Amino acid sequence: xxxxxxxxxxxxxxxxxxxxxxxxxxxxxxxxxxxxxxxxxxxxxxxxxxxxxxxxxxxxxxxxxxxxxxxxxxxxxxxxxxxxxxxxxxxxxxxxxxxxxxxxxxxxxxxxxxxxxxxxxxxxxxxxxxxxxxxxxxxxxxxxxxxxxxx
Numbered sequence: 001x002x003x004x005x006x007x008x009x010x011x012x013x014x015x016x017x018x019x020x021x022x023x024x025x026x027x028x029x030x031x032x033x034x035x036x037x038x039x040x041x042x043x044x045x046x047x048x049x050x051x052x053x054x055x056x057x058x059x060x061x062x063x064x065x066x067x068x069x070x071x072x073x074x075x076x077x078x079x080x081x082x083x084x085x086x087x088x089x090x091x092x093x094x095x096x097x098x099x100x101x102x103x104x105x106x107x108x109x110x111x112x113x114x115x116x117x118x119x120x121x122x123x124x125x126x127x128x129x130x131x132x133x134x135x136x137x138x139x140x141x142x143x144x145x146x147x148x149x150x151x
Contacts, residue, residue: 006136025119030140
């Protein structure tokens with residue numbers, strides 16, 4: 001979806017097979033310019049034209065782990081094939097979120113902006129209770145700080 005000229009992904013649960021851990025996980029996340037350059041919006045259009053409601057229609061919903069089960073297994077297989085296994089750190093598919101948080105932290109991004117991008121809940125009553133979600137134009141600059149080559 002496009003909000004104020006910014007291409008975004010709306011992360012939300014609108015069907016029974018979708019779930020969010022908590023309400024703050026629902027958010028608009030601007031799409032990184034590199035993904036736009038690679039044709040992500042064209043891909044989404046083709047998927048929708050084919051009659052699919054989900055961006056990645058090939059994923060199946062696991063009873064316990066939802067749609068993340070198959071990508072997590074895929075990541076583990078690729079990690080093993082490429083010998084990226086780090087027994088001390090035990091990195092898995094969900095480690096990307098921690099890596100991204102640290103990446104943005106090291107770039108000096110405030111905790112509230114990182115939280116707004118990744119769906120973490122604000123801890124202070126002023127932001128958590130009374131503040132509205134960050135607008136896409138605010139989060140777009142945060143997303144653009146992500147050096148995709150680093151991952």
